[in-house]
Amino acid sequence: MKLTGAEILCESLTRLGVREIFGYPGGAILPVYDALGKSKLHHVLVRHEQGATHMADGYARASGGIGVAMATSGPGATNMVTGIATAMMDSSPVVCITGQVSSKVLGSDAFQEIDITGITMPITKHNVVVTKAEDVARTIREAFLIANSGRPGPVLVDITKDAQQASAEFNWEASAPKLPPKRVRSNHDQAEFDRAVEMLNTAKRPIILAGHGIMVSGAMRAFEQFVRAGNYPVAMTLLGIGCFPANDPLNLGMMGMHGEAWVNNAIQEADLLIAVGMRFDDRVTGDLRTYARSARKIHIEIDRAEINKNVPVDAALVGDAREVLERLTPHIKTSDHSAWVRHISELKGDSAVRDIQSLPDSGHLYAAHVINDLWKETRGEAIIVTDVGQHQMWEAQYYHHNQPRTLITSGGLGTMGFALPAAIGAKFAKPDSEVWVVVGDGGFQMTMSELATIVQEKINIKIAIINNGYLGMVRQWQEFFYDKRYVATPLVAPDFAALANAFGIRGERITKRAEVVPTIRSARESAETVLIDFRVEQEDSVYPMVAAGASLSDMIRRPNNPLVETATEP
């Protein structure tokens, strides 16, 4: 059967199980759009190509499948860069398809020509230029294979306009992926494995550091069995949240820069760290010279390049988290760590008293209150998509996730503007799930044009803007480390509720704590998107905090009387 390259692309995507494509048309990708119109694929028109990549990313993270973003050449492609880098840093399987000028004029600085494969080389797992229609099907199949195998990541396929227009024989069977033969490394060095087992069975104060890799591997069951076999307390990275139920007594919560004090102190006192699918990011370790000095370390990780990168380990088990855990669990002989777990509970000490939830109601609205109420009202079952900053950390602290893939957030790159488009993608992946955007007033203004996408697609998500009139996290650093010189952090915003109305979306503004729950309830009852502008305390900070580069033991704690009185109309 003879088809054009553009038709082959659409047919291949359909056969690979794609339903939605997030994209934006333009000259060099027009043949594909023409073919899209004749296919069963649903195209979601975004308002900026960055939004398309974040939507594909949100789709991938919520579903575990592959998200697809599409753009034209030149500016369409360069607008994708931030979203691709976001997906790369968080190992998210996204396939980006870009149009390119005709192969005859490649390299001639033609209109809207840009070397997008050159630009995205360091921020993609792989990228490729297709100049012939007969290469389209095989290349797309290879892109899908690469994106979601091993450690997942984004793949960009740049297709020249003449390759889209030319005709070629379409034969699915004959266009199977033909990737270069890779060396198969033995994943389990027996001596290394035995050493890990010995460490597991002799540790008195073990602690698990659970990361995103557990979810990527689909290792939740194997992980739970591993935890139960050794009764190990579990600390989570930001992206690890959800891999183990928050309501389990062995789950300590998040570690690191804004982790709970007892979690960080437990890591510093531990005699064994069992790192699973995490990469010892600087936000997790703090100062490496003082990090968990009395602990031996086991690292279970699929990416060999992560071994000994930041923290030297005593046993490295390179491989898929599920396979390694399933192999390890039967060897666990020591399962009583109750004294150690009890000790960690005691480390909580005055944390509960210092917690903002325990403080008397001053009539002011705190972000922590809003997020805690949202958690209670949704019974912890909603998919929460956050942006980056203070609200992101408060979400991690006060929304307790019991299910995997229910917290979607930009961890590695820390991309402001991620939340709203990523939530749209998540909703397409999980149309029956309740999806909430938790976003700051700064990040929301970066990509709020996607409100129009929500309206055009008639989707139902809920948007909670944690509005403190500042770029809050930067303000917090200025408060702590720059003597409260608030340079470029006070932020004027539009009336978000009125803005929502202008898009045809219901908008609410909340300033008092008593209004939070009724408004959340009313928003949840609506079958349409609702935006709620929560005017929260302006100069509240996220506690505890480990300053950048400081030791994990050295945390800035919430002052005893934190109730600053600055919440006013901006």
Place this chain on the structure above:
Amino acid sequence: MQTLVAYVENKPGVLNRVSSLARRLAINIDSLTVGPTQNEEIARMTIVAHTDERGAHRLEASLEKLVDVLLAENISTRALLERDLALIKVSADQQNRPHLMELIKVFRARVVDVAPESLIIEVSGTVDKIDGLLEVLRPFGVLEMARTGRISMTRGGDLLQPPPAPAESPEAVESKAK
């Protein structure tokens, strides 16, 4: 200094990916040679990098993550044969020519081009040997020099071959990835 060998796809852009990776890891490359192997679809690289063992591990593991790299291995601590090739154009007049020829003989180099005012000397061997010859040629006046950079091979039965094509069918690999 660390020596790595990599087998890569013999196609455009692969060298860029490899060198760009070293740049991203802030590893300075001392020399990088590429050439085809007995299989024309596969090229072999010898990479000599200014880094320590830890850096070499990162480079090796990161290189192997590239789709077009079939295998990368740090061979620094193995028994190696290393060769570098140099063409050295040195000024030579009637008077010092015999003296020059004497030195060339000692270094087992050979003269491959003779002109009234200069000679081109071809020498191959270890980096030290070529550096040594260069040192003694310097007083005569080195006009031009081209060096290939190092190529390395592990000795004897210690084979470093590109991996064979997988036995598994591509379809099976594709479905496993889902």
